[in-house]
Amino acid sequence: MEVLNNIKSVHNLIVKLKKTGKTIGFVPTMGALHQGHISLVEQSLKENDFTLVSVFINPTQFNNSEDLKKYPITIDNDIEILKKHGADAVYFPKVEDIYPNGLTSEHYEFFGLEMQMEGKFRPGHFDGVATVIRRFFEIVQPLNAYFGEKDFQQLRIVQELVKNFHLPIQIVPVAIKREEDGLAMSSRNVRLTESQRKESPIIYQILLQAKEYLKNHSIEETKKFVEEKFKETSFKLEYFEIADEKNLLPAKEKLKDQKLRAFIAVFADEVRLIDNLDLN
Numbered sequence: 001m002e003v004l005n006n007i008k009s010v011h012n013l014i015v016k017l018k019k020t021g022k023t024i025g026f027v028p029t030m031g032a033l034h035q036g037h038i039s040l041v042e043q044s045l046k047e048n049d050f051t052l053v054s055v056f057i058n059p060t061q062f063n064n065s066e067d068l069k070k071y072p073i074t075i076d077n078d079i080e081i082l083k084k085h086g087a088d089a090v091y092f093p094k095v096e097d098i099y100p101n102g103l104t105s106e107h108y109e110f111f112g113l114e115m116q117m118e119g120k121f122r123p124g125h126f127d128g129v130a131t132v133i134r135r136f137f138e139i140v141q142p143l144n145a146y147f148g149e150k151d152f153q154q155l156r157i158v159q160e161l162v163k164n165f166h167l168p169i170q171i172v173p174v175a176i177k178r179e180e181d182g183l184a185m186s187s188r189n190v191r192l193t194e195s196q197r198k199e200s201p202i203i204y205q206i207l208l209q210a211k212e213y214l215k216n217h218s219i220e221e222t223k224k225f226v227e228e229k230f231k232e233t234s235f236k237l238e239y240f241e242i243a244d245e246k247n248l249l250p251a252k253e254k255l256k257d258q259k260l261r262a263f264i265a266v267f268a269d270e271v272r273l274i275d276n277l278d279l280n
Helices: 007-019 035-047 065-070 075-084 117-121 125-140 149-164 187-191 194-199 202-214 219-230
Strands: 002-004 024-029 050-055 089-091 144-148 170-174 236-244 260-268 271-278
Touching: 002 007, 007 050, 007 125, 024 035, 024 125, 035 050, 035 144, 035 170, 050 075, 050 125, 075 089, 117 125, 117 149, 117 236, 117 260, 125 149, 144 149, 149 170, 149 260, 149 271, 187 271, 202 219, 202 260, 202 271, 219 236
Parallel strands: 002 089, 024 050, 024 144, 050 089, 144 170
Antiparallel strands: 236 260, 260 271
């Protein structure tokens, strides 16, 4: 596996791969890799001749400086995991590779997708995401890029980014990878205390209960149901939303043939966890 630390080495590699007609699969990550990331890598390995993974903790998508400071950095472990699972290359860019004109994100509009849920509670977050992903797409020029459905809103934003800028890249969604007890895999999970980790499967359990509850109740009643359920836990509910999968607008009522998804964000003290569930 090649370990790339500068933009020139990536450019040289991409030129070589394109000359030989090899297809490139790309998996962008912020490191602290876990089985969720590996599921993206494995999907890429099946569908491309060459799989490149990036590891870059993007400062502009953190609206909380403490969260950025505490984000886990596990470079040696990440390299070992990627080697073990057969990735062809990993790229650790310098900040100036991604932000050649200084550390600021560009402003993007995605027909309101960026204003809902995560966008509402984390101002500027999706400007940071779109800026870094677009730059990576320029550098890596992949045929396929892989994104996990755990960050479903991010996935939709990236799909729109590609569409808006007519980029010749296929965005491949990959299903949420969960621990055996149901907790969605996340790099932030390592920051949970023992008791928080023990209680954390309740997030997924309440999502499943909400899906069942919604069958015989309205959307508003289901939201109240979830709010009451979280009062019985030690977690603080930041938001629970039932939204249209395509435009991410909050649903007011159940409509025939509308695809709905439940989105949730909770705090375990300072650790913020998100999850979502297909309600169809």
